[in-house]
Amino acid sequence: MAEEHKPKLKMAVYWGAACGGCCVSVLDVHETLLTVIQHADLVFWPIALDTKYSDVDAMEDKSIDITLFNGAVRNSENEHMAHVLRAKSKLLIAYGSCAHMGGIPGLANFFSKEEILKRAFDETPSTENPDKVRPQLEYNVPEGTLTLPKFYEDVYTLNQIVDVDYFIPGCPPQTERLVEVFLAIVNGTELPPKGSVIGVAEHAQCEECKRIRSDNRSINRFYRPWEIEDDGVSCFIDQGVICLGPATISGCGVRCVKGNAPCRGCYGPMSDVVDMGAKILSTMATMINSEDENEIIKVIDKIDDPAGLFYRFSLPASKIRRKIQ
């Protein structure tokens, strides 16, 4: 019975530059929510609860046991909240691809801030903006001054801004993985070393994929998914379509491939890999039916948008981080 007297965990869920999908993945615990609230009080979750920034400011440092921070850091408001929640939390978890590696919003690092603003507010054909108005950080209206957060040049991962204890990857994380991690914490299971990626199985997607792989690959060129007639059974790579499964850690249940779409790597690399895109590139090179380096380069060169494909979810976390301007 002693367990029942264990103090409840205090949990927070917050979003930076995010789509809401991570919060939906938390909601998707369905009935398990009843187990969760037996063991934890949610103290801050803007999506569902009324806790305000000022309430969080008033909390003691380290008074939140676990914070799931989803979304990348794209503007000054995201950054401010990352610092606040770091200070208030014992465990700060980067939750989902955007907080983990920058995610899809991280593709913006292929462009400058000015290019993005110009596209949105000057160039798009439906925009009528002859005076070249741009959103202002401070703007005086007759009644007072209105303010907006600062839009940054780059997209950052959470651990590029603050110290992060753990990473739970995925776009969004598979709900079952979150529940496993949560129950492990509740049960006092010893956690892996700080900085680890958790809620994953330490093998590539291919280990769990039901598609049939050939032992003798003979790839002479890569195809875009629409260029082939997917047979629904064979490994995508065997069919000449680039799939990021071989370089992506497991945890999602191979969900996209089950929907007949090749993996795009949202779960991130295996734990010993520093740069996911470089790893995929080298993996794809080994699949090509040639020993001749020039031949291999020729095949690789014909891949459309290799950087956007290989760094689909991980550009801000990569060695290159952004396009040099």
Next chain:
Amino acid sequence: MTRYSIDPITRLEGHGKIEIFTNDDGEVENVYFQVPELRGFEKFVEGRPVEEVPQIVTKICGVCPGCHHMASGKAVDAVFGVEPTNTAKMIRELFYMAHFVHSHIAHFYALGAPDFVVGPGAPKAERNVLGVINKVGVEIGTEVLKQRRIAQEIQALIGGHQTHVVMNVPGGVRKGIKEDERLDIVAKSKGFVEFAKFSMKIFNDVVLANKDYVDIIVNGPYSLKIHSMGLVDANNKVNFYDGKVRVVDTTGKELLTYKPNEYLENIAERVEPWSYLKFPYLKKVGWKGFVEGQDSGVYHATPLSRLNASDGMATPVAQEEYERMYSVLGGKPVNNTLAMHWARLVELIYAAEHCLELAENKEITGTDLRNKMYQTPKEGVGIVEAQRGTLTHHYQTDDRGLVTKANLIVGTTNNHAPISMSIKKAAQGIIKKGVKVDDGILNMVEMAFRAYDPCFSCATHSLPGKMPMILNIRKADGDIIQTIKRD
């Protein structure tokens, strides 16, 4: 001048705030609704293979990813110059009806209903979905969760990913539906139809049977006389997946119709220096400011505007309910913002009925999943109705199909000006000299934008449905003199 800052409120991908300014007499001078966020999808899809874009743009919104996937998939079809096969169209539409069922159920019970079932002036701790369940009973509450889950299961089965659907390829879909799956969906859709009708009954019993509520809907500070937009089929019936965009004016007369590839002649967007989100308006009318009336360029794109812009619903029970709504509210068009909740339930019935119709058609198990008569990729526009408004995706590519330009006009964006105006009107009607601004007042202001089901609230669809709000009453120099929290 007193300033009321409502910050933060939760919005579609994060964040939003409202600034209310009152004069020395306590009357509202002006209200600003600000969206402080931008991620730049229109730029960073450039260079990407266009067939990858439907999987990228789902990440605009994790709550309505299916809408972006559909608009994008249709734009990609157009880029390749192909029409999807009939089977593929049916499968897409079936998925889409399940997406609407899930979203509309969630909005009604978690967001809309608390203000009516529990009551606008009820203790704030009860004014949420748990309060709704307390009123209607655990059995019904469980049924709500069950129907939402079933709608998600159908989406996962067809869409391939429980959140960020991956089903569309140029000219079709990646995966077919097997006969046993079809029969399962038929059974589940029958449950949707019954549940949708039951939800309408709750609305009748709780809202329409209560004179006070009807008075708030009809006479409260919640009406906005603006034009109405919606996608319609060849018979001018409401359609979520396909058709032409129709706009009717404030008198109910057709103002214009356009096909997806004509959107640029019809819609323009304005930039204001105090918000990162743009303000669309009817281009042929022009931007006349944040004003109502027949001469205004402002339109809304909501469940109510879709009904206003149509001649009816394409399924029988939804049509009966459509007629009943207009007969009770005095004919078309209806301008009462809170009637959006009612219109949403009419649409829920349509989505459920049409989901069943599609599943009952054995042709949906066909194996012609993709039309591969691809042309050299060039340019395409795709339009669908998202739950929260007409959604437009427009791509241009090079001849390898790599995106060179993209433009998006997103559901809630259409309603940016109307939401701002509705909030202002509600605030003006409610915050007056001598009125003590408390939590109940705050909620009455909040009801003005909640009716739109704006995407900044869609995440609250499945849990206690309150928006986090703090109201700071400041002196003109910015010092806070009073803070009201909703907890």
